[in-house]
Amino acid sequence: MKTVYTLLFSALSLPLAAQQIIKTQIHSAKMNKNIETVIITPDMQDGINYKTVYILHGYSGNPTRTVQEDIPDLIQKAKTFQTIYVLPNGNFNSWYVDSPIDPHSQYSTFIGNELVNYIDHHYPTQQNRNARGILGWSMGGYGALHIGIAYPQTFSIVGSSCGALDFDRFGQAYQQYQVDKVLGDFKNLNDVDRIYSNEDKMKHNKQRYILDCGTEDLQMLEMNRTFHKHLTNKNIEHLYIESKGGHDTAYWSKSLSQQLALFQNYFQHEGL
Numbered sequence: 578m579k580t581v582y583t584l585l586f587s588a589l590s591l592p593l594a595a596q597q598i599i600k601t602q603i604h605s606a607k608m609n610k611n612i613e614t615v616i617i618t619p620d621m622q623d624g625i626n627y628k629t630v631y632i633l634h635g636y637s638g639n640p641t642r643t644v645q646e647d648i649p650d651l652i653q654k655a656k657t658f659q660t661i662y663v664l665p666n667g668n669f670n671s672w673y674v675d676s677p678i679d680p681h682s683q684y685s686t687f688i689g690n691e692l693v694n695y696i697d698h699h700y701p702t703q704q705n706r707n708a709r710g711i712l713g714w715s716m717g718g719y720g721a722l723h724i725g726i727a728y729p730q731t732f733s734i735v736g737s738s739c740g741a742l743d744f745d746r747f748g749q750a751y752q753q754y755q756v757d758k759v760l761g762d763f764k765n766l767n768d769v770d771r772i773y774s775n776e777d778k779m780k781h782n783k784q785r786y787i788l789d790c791g792t793e794d795l796q797m798l799e800m801n802r803t804f805h806k807h808l809t810n811k812n813i814e815h816l817y818i819e820s821k822g823g824h825d826t827a828y829w830s831k832s833l834s835q836q837l838a839l840f841q842n843y844f845q846h847e848g849l
Contacts (some may be wrong), residue, residue: 594621613666615640633713640664670755673720689728712736729782736787743800786815791822
């Protein structure tokens with residue numbers, strides 16, 4: 578079932594389409610289930626193909642909250658930046674991984690492959706990596722890097738805001754935030770699911786990386802600083818930003834809006 582909210586009508590001619598917020602269910606063959614997804618379009622015109630950015634919410638979040646609270650200017654940005662934003666539901670605690678223990682939690686494959694193919698088939702998108710990005714915050718920051726690094730042929734720019742980037746530092750939070758429900762016992766954690774273990778891939782992926790974190794974020798600041806140092810020491814090009822704020826909506830609603838503007842700057846530099 579698909580619900581479409583039309584925001585603006587063109588009274589002049591059919592080639593101009595209204596901006597839409599589309600809430601739909603997209604089937605994952607890998608997981609054999611439907612995934613709630615919100616798609617925000619600009620005012621689309623016939624004959625024009627649009628950039629796409631995939632946006633991954635944090636732990637316990639959902640796409641509706643993203644639009645209403647986490648990035649409240651997202652609808653306007655779709656119009657201003659002429660970009661289609663795609664917001665899949667990360668199932669509360671999926672961590673956006675292909676779970677080795679739960680066949681119904683294969684979100685890396687869903688987002689990096691199935692969802693992109695669906696969007697490209699059903700919407701007028703620019704079907705090349707240079708016109709496609711992925712970003713998220715907290716759990717979604719981890720997910721954006723995890724999926725982005727795994728699919729360099731799909732995404733050319735990857736953003737993480739206050740990302741939960743280092744499971745080795747989690748301690749009891751590994752169970753508290755239910756990472757064990759999708760990745761199993763910590764002692765069995767695979768390197769592919771450790772962001773730090775994928776730094777060499779980042780060096781050769783020819784992607785742009787944007788990372789940020791709040792200076793009062795007691796949960797994530799040090800792991801983001803350490804990751805920044807690792808990337809710097811390995812000469813992996815990236816942009817790292819710190820600004821005042823904690824691990825809360827007040828911080829990431831600002832930082833995500835800024836990252837989307839940086840994504841747009843990148844797309845413009847690519848001539849899109």
